[in-house]
Amino acid sequence: MKVYFTEQTNFYGNSKPSELLKEYGSPLYVYNESILRQRCREMAGLVSYPNYKSNYSIKANSNMELLKIVREEGLHADAMSPGEIHLLLAAGFRPDEILFVANNVSAEEMQYAIDKGVLVSCDSLSQLRLYGRLDPGGRVAVRFNPGVGAGHHAKVITGGKETKFGINPESIDEVKATLKEYRLRLAGINQHIGSLFMDPSSYLQAARTLLNIAANFEDIEFIDMGGGFGIPYRKQEGQQRLDLVEAGRGLSQLMEDWTANYGKRVRLKIEPGRYIVAECGVLLGTVHAVKQNSGKTFIGTDIGLNVLLRPAMYDSHHDIEFYRNDAILKSDKVHTATVVGNICESGDILAKSRELPEAAEGDIIGIMDAGAYGYSMSSNYNNRLRPAEVLIDLDGNPRLIRRRDTLEDLMRGFL
Ligand code: LLP
Secondary structure (H helix, E strand, C coil): CCCCHHHHCCCCCCCCHHHHHHHHCCCEEEEEHHHHHHHHHHHHCCCCCCCEEEEEECCCCCCHHHHHHHHHCCCEEEECCHHHHHHHHHCCCCHHHEEEECCCCCHHHHHHHHHHCCEEEECCHHHHHHHHHHCCCCEEEEEECCCCCCCCCHHHECCCCCCCCCECHHHHHHHHHHHHHCCCEEEEEECCCECCECCCHHHHHHHHHHHHHHCCCCCCCEEECCCCECCCCCHHHCCCCCCHHHHHHHHHHHHHHHHHHHCCCCEEEECCCHHHHHHHEEEEEEEEEEEEECCEEEEEECCCCCCCCHHHHHCCCCCEEEEECCEECCCCCEEEEEEECCCCCCCCEEEEEEEEECCCCCCEEEECCCCCCCHHHCCCHHHCCCCEEEEECCCCCEEEEECCCCHHHHHCCCC
16 A cells, blocks of 8 residues: 555645645645654654754755744754855844854855854864964864765765765864964864765764764864754655664764763754755646657656756655645556656656656646755756745644745846
């Protein structure tokens, strides 16, 4: 028996997919508040180590209303750019609740964070020296590369030998010398080994390595193990969830053991993005054409790679549901079809040669688990309008939380 996620979770609350598209246009990102809050709580309660905080990595989804909910749930946040810092401050996060995980930033960008009172993590010696010049005697963090990587695709692995991220542990002495030269206080160290692990072992291995690195520095305040917590994208095939109990226990144990040697409790942080928001989002669209080309069936939709880039960029799998008269198509009549968008690129593919119910023109398509790296990676390519975003609140009612682009928006930057 296939699992139909939106049915199982009463995802659309009091609305029907067709009503949502009629009101807010197609395609449309729909988020479910109850699922979002649940995922926040799972991360907030992940470990029993007493001095613990989960950050939310807002690159996964930075809709202002979602940020406010995440903040209400007590999470802190990490930012990758001045723009993300700006949004976080607007959402009500305090500067000391934000970590700027900087990568190859300009002096102006670093100065922006310093002026706002946001702690900066430097991921190269040259950026650490830049920090020292801008804020001698200041407080700073350093990102290390533990030499371990993990992730669902080579493009999202950020630890290990062949990535641009982090400082190698061999450079610890140079880090120390640079801190000394500029009289910098090392507040904490962080890492992020990659995105989407379903088995905690590589994460725990990297955590152990980072703790060994941390032991070289006196009197740090925090250790941030990074994000990467995976979600089951293949729910229809019965894929199991990540074992959070195992991950949480492992982390707590590592921290307790380490603390006994270090002699002081530091704050343990993690920074999940996907885990918080992926499953609270479904991307709805419309089937506009079904055709055969050289014996292959193509289902043509209005969800182009400008709206959801993940399948084109990483061959990512997202479960698909079709709705006809608002009922999920569960017909036994399946065929092999390739689902595509409306963008002028042959790689504009949502699902390649997948067994799917026989969808027809006018049916609605739902792309599951689209809340993370969906809207946040969307664009106006082909001068297409980015969709609206709607939140199904705890009472099951929809609320517009970002309007759809207009044609005027496409003209905004022209002088
Ligand atoms: N911290 C840092 C420093 C990061 O670079 C990232 C993600 C995270 C935390 C959060 O990782 P998460 O928990 O979401 O895996 N666009 C790709 C994922 C790229 C992730 C980039 N960095 C995707 O759609 O799969």
